[in-house]
Amino acid sequence: MEHLNRCFTAKIKVLLKKNIVEHNLLVCLKLIIENWDRFSYLDDIEYPLVVRLNAFLERLTGLRMNNKQTENFQIVNYGIGGEYKPHYDWVEDRYVSSRMYTGTNRILTILFYLSDVEVGGSTVFPHLNIAVPPKKGSALFFTNLDEKGHGDSVTLHAGCPVFFGSKWIANKWVHIKDQDMNFLQTIPSVWT
Numbered sequence: 001m002e003h004l005n006r007c008f009t010a011k012i013k014v015l016l017k018k019n020i021v022e023h024n025l026l027v028c029l030k031l032i033i034e035n036w037d038r039f040s041y042l043d044d045i046e047y048p049l050v051v052r053l054n055a056f057l058e059r060l061t062g063l064r065m066n067n068k069q070t071e072n073f074q075i076v077n078y079g080i081g082g083e084y085k086p087h088y089d090w091v092e093d094r095y096v097s098s099r100m101y102t103g104t105n106r107i108l109t110i111l112f113y114l115s116d117v118e119v120g121g122s123t124v125f126p127h128l129n130i131a132v133p134p135k136k137g138s139a140l141f142f143t144n145l146d147e148k149g150h151g152d153s154v155t156l157h158a159g160c161p162v163f164f165g166s167k168w169i170a171n172k173w174v175h176i177k178d179q180d181m182n183f184l185q186t187i188p189s190v191w192t
């Protein structure tokens, strides 16, 4: 795995690893994905390959990835002109209990790029001056909350419009419930 981009501020870690997903997993995910509609969720229990991928992510991040602590993979396809306007992946504290099924906020986003995009489609962080171009097989990791567990405003991000090509991504959101909050320090090899 090779680093393409790494940016540390006081509050956020954005990390891009190349070819993080073994090739066969990527192929299987794509096969499943191609039979699904846009904005589909992969049932993590139903697909043994997804179970394997979650175990891999557990080892990699030091966070628990079972279905009480993470959301199922969300698969999204953007065609030409498709974009995701600037937003946060966390919700305001007052909405956490009603909107998050774990009753806790999203500590980490893992975004897998399942396709290359010919032109456009970068994931951008305007407050951090970071643009991550989609590269098939790579993954972007970023924390969403500050040290106190509240939504972090520097994590504003967007999926830029696809100008040419088709963009496939799979999102994994990990909730803070029952996680070891020292995960960033305890497994430094993941983050360095």
Ligand SMILES: O=C(O)CCC(=O)C(=O)O
Pocket: 076, 084, 089, 121, 122, 123, 124, 157, 158, 159, 160, 169, 171
């Ligand atoms: O498409 C992207 O690059 C970003 C997607 C995203 O931020 C999301 O699905 O929450």
Ligand SMILES: [Fe+2]
Pocket: 087, 088, 089, 157
């Ligand atoms: Fe997002």
